[in-house]
Amino acid sequence: MTSSQFWMIVPGNAILSALILFAIAMPFLYAARRLMHDFFRSVGNAIGGPLRLGARWLFAAARDMRERNKTVLLQHGREQVGQLIEREFERISALVTRDLEGYPALQRKLLEELTKVEEDYKKCGEVPPPPPSWTEAVTAIVRVKSEGNEMVQKILEEIKRSVQTIHDKAISEYRRAYESRHKILNGFMPFWRSLDKTFGQVDKKLTGLQDTSSKIDAQMEKYEQINKKTDKAEHALAVSAYTQFAIATLVLLIAAGGAFVNFWLIARPMSEMVGGNVYVGPMRVSEIAALVIILVEATMGLFLMEALRITHLFPVIANLQDRMRRRILWIALVLLVILAGIEAALALMRDMLIADDQALRQSLAAAPQAGRADTWLRDIPTGAQMVLGFMLPFALAFVAIPLESFMHSARTAGGAALVMLVRVLAFFLRVLGNLVRQLFKVFITLYDVTIVIPLLIERIVKAARSGGEAEESRPTRRAA
Amino acid sequence: MVKRAFFVVLLGLLGGAACSDQRNHSQAVYMLVDTSGTYAAEVKKAQVIVNYLLGTLQPGDSLAVARVRSRSFSEKDIIAKATFDDRPSQANVQKRAFREQFDKFVRTVGGSAYTDITGGMIQGAMFLNETGAGKKTILIFSDMQEELDKETIRSFPIKMNGIRVVAVNVVKLKTDNIDPRKYMGRLEAWQKRVEAAGATEWRVINDIERLDALLKS
Numbered sequence A: 001m002t003s004s005q006f007w008m009i010v011p012g013n014a015i016l017s018a019l020i021l022f023a024i025a026m027p028f029l030y031a032a033r034r035l036m037h038d039f040f041r042s043v044g045n046a047i048g049g050p051l052r053l054g055a056r057w058l059f060a061a062a063r064d065m066r067e068r069n070k071t072v073l074l075q076h077g078r079e080q081v082g083q084l085i086e087r088e089f090e091r092i093s094a095l096v097t098r099d100l101e102g103y104p105a106l107q108r109k110l111l112e113e114l115t116k117v118e119e120d121y122k123k124c125g126e127v128p129p130p131p132p133s134w135t136e137a138v139t140a141i142v143r144v145k146s147e148g149n150e151m152v153q154k155i156l157e158e159i160k161r162s163v164q165t166i167h168d169k170a171i172s173e174y175r176r177a178y179e180s181r182h183k184i185l186n187g188f189m190p191f192w193r194s195l196d197k198t199f200g201q202v203d204k205k206l207t208g209l210q211d212t213s214s215k216i217d218a219q220m221e222k223y224e225q226i227n228k229k230t231d232k233a234e235h236a237l238a239v240s241a242y243t244q245f246a247i248a249t250l251v252l253l254i255a256a257g258g259a260f261v262n263f264w265l266i267a268r269p270m271s272e273m274v275g276g277n278v279y280v281g282p283m284r285v286s287e288i289a290a291l292v293i294i295l296v297e298a299t300m301g302l303f304l305m306e307a308l309r310i311t312h313l314f315p316v317i318a319n320l321q322d323r324m325r326r327r328i329l330w331i332a333l334v335l336l337v338i339l340a341g342i343e344a345a346l347a348l349m350r351d352m353l354i355a356d357d358q359a360l361r362q363s364l365a366a367a368p369q370a371g372r373a374d375t376w377l378r379d380i381p382t383g384a385q386m387v388l389g390f391m392l393p394f395a396l397a398f399v400a401i402p403l404e405s406f407m408h409s410a411r412t413a414g415g416a417a418l419v420m421l422v423r424v425l426a427f428f429l430r431v432l433g434n435l436v437r438q439l440f441k442v443f444i445t446l447y448d449v450t451i452v453i454p455l456l457i458e459r460i461v462k463a464a465r466s467g468g469e470a471e472e473s474r475p476t477r478r479a480a
Numbered sequence B: 001m002v003k004r005a006f007f008v009v010l011l012g013l014l015g016g017a018a019c020s021d022q023r024n025h026s027q028a029v030y031m032l033v034d035t036s037g038t039y040a041a042e043v044k045k046a047q048v049i050v051n052y053l054l055g056t057l058q059p060g061d062s063l064a065v066a067r068v069r070s071r072s073f074s075e076k077d078i079i080a081k082a083t084f085d086d087r088p089s090q091a092n093v094q095k096r097a098f099r100e101q102f103d104k105f106v107r108t109v110g111g112s113a114y115t116d117i118t119g120g121m122i123q124g125a126m127f128l129n130e131t132g133a134g135k136k137t138i139l140i141f142s143d144m145q146e147e148l149d150k151e152t153i154r155s156f157p158i159k160m161n162g163i164r165v166v167a168v169n170v171v172k173l174k175t176d177n178i179d180p181r182k183y184m185g186r187l188e189a190w191q192k193r194v195e196a197a198g199a200t201e202w203r204v205i206n207d208i209e210r211l212d213a214l215l216k217s
Helices: A014-031 A033-098 A100-125 A134-143 A150-227 A231-274 A285-307 A322-365 A375-397 A400-450 A452-479 B002-018 B037-056 B088-108 B117-131 B174-178 B180-196
Strands: B027-034 B062-068 B078-083 B135-141 B163-168 B201-205
Touching: A014 A033, A014 A400, A014 A452, A033 A100, A033 A150, A033 A231, A033 A400, A100 A150, A134 A150, A150 A231, A231 A285, A231 A322, A231 A375, A231 A400, A231 B088, A285 A322, A285 A375, A285 A400, A322 A375, A322 B037, A322 B088, A400 A452, B027 B037, B027 B117, B037 B062, B037 B088, B037 B135, B062 B088, B062 B117, B078 B088, B078 B117, B117 B135, B117 B163, B163 B180, B174 B180, B180 B201
Parallel strands: B027 B062, B027 B135, B135 B163, B163 B201
Antiparallel strands: B062 B078
16 A cells, blocks of 8 residues: 555445545534634634725725825925916006006106197187177177168278178188188197006006906916815825826936936046946946946936026025025036036047047958048038937936926825725725635535534434424413 | 935945955956968957957956967067056057067968967966956967977866867868867867867857857857
8 A cells, every 4th residue: 555545445446435534523523513613713703804904994094195195285286386376466566567667657647648639629629719899799780771772882881891801711710720720729639648648558557467466366366275285275186297208208208318328438438537347236437437427417407497596496595595596506507517528528539539439340350441422411410419419418407307396296106095095005905805714714614514414413303302392282281 | 315315325335445356346357369271360350359349348458469489488479468558548559569479470470380279278377367357258269279399298277267278260171171060079178178278168250250249148
């Protein structure tokens, strides 16, 4: 008998042996039923309980984190909106200083023009006074009755002629007066135009002010919403943060591409300065040096943007006195220019090294020298490399702007992602906990299935007993 | 945040510089050129291999070319050797000088009576171990037919730990053409001997158009 068959009661027949062993074990299994049930329940609780507890803790942690994220988001949003409002007020202040500062002069000009117009208008209203006794004299003459009297007729004709002469003279004088008034009125036109222009300017400036005021109103409303901690404000801020995060990430990736190109421009010539065969881990020192130069350039760019107050990553720089800040600005700019110059030189050196390598390879291959391109054609890539080497550090300097957006929005985006992760983990733990508990319930059922025969016997015995007891209790009841 | 990142990078660089080791990344090649008997006529092909090596090896790498003569365990048999400068421009200057030295040797080479490959290999192993390079290779440009005079003793175990051995342009002799088993047996015997000496790899490259496998392990 081999060692694997030692348990076989019927040698060579594993199934029969197993059945016999099972039949022997069945009474013991039945006897241990309650204990085994308790054991399964305990194990199920021991494993499932902590899992459920962990799930609960994780859900609570996710809730806390969400609250904290909300607080941070609202605080950040409040700061941002506050800055925007501040900026708008600065704009209004600038508008008021620039435009309304000259308002007294404008008003004086308007008043002067109005006075002049009024005076001219008054002049227009002045007409030559009519002869005082004309009317009465005419009335008296009209009453005179000629009745064919030749003398009276003559006198009247003489009067008529005189009146006609005087009338003509008066008419011409009136015409002259009206002509002069028309001239004055004609002279109004430039004043009217000037007035119209001045009022137009005032209107434009006031409209600008009104626009800025409406912007401030909108921002103030947003600010109030944030202060009230409404869900709408939180949602708007979160969406804005995600958008910022996506845009900043995209721009940073583009910048990383630029940095990569920059790296390959200077990595090779750096080996001429620091050696091409010294390694730090898997990287050459020349490559690390190139990387450090690019990082230093990015840092200088960061300081430059900070000193210009475009970004606010370092409160220390933002809080510096203007004089000191300007010094830092100049230092960063000068260093950036120097580094850009070094990069341009390295790009040139790279081109020279490549040319030297090519020459060596050609001489080693003993191949006929390829016809050299025209000088200016050869110079184009060299020049392009140098320009790239000089320009890329400045382009990299602007990375500070998307970097700031990234840092600020990453808190929100990362926080939300972490909350989601914790929730998923909690859900997973909860499912696992329930699964374990249910699994051990299944084990209990399976255990009962294995001892189904003793259980059937038990049921029959119990039924018989309860039947006998019922038979015994029935006459008693009747007797009672 | 940026400050912290800067300090981490700085510490990393300092730590890295402290444990920087250029030997692990550099490689050294010792090439044995058989100049015995009729094989001396093949030396032009060796020139192609040397040129390939000069074009492939990087600054900081080492290269030595030695001839295989009747007794080759001698520094005098080294035709040219150089450890290329870390600066690429200087390394190119050294490569040009190396090439000129080898070209001069090719023009003046003469045949020898016997072929002491083992002596050359021992000399090569010593040279390679002295360079301390991370990757060491012995190239044997020979028909691998060793012939020693009566006084020369080479029948002892040699040590070539950590060295790759590549036999290049192992031409077939007249006797090999009559019975190819001799050729196979010769290569097999060398493989056993080299592997017993502790070499990391044994390889045969007969097609000099496929030299890219020379330095690849």
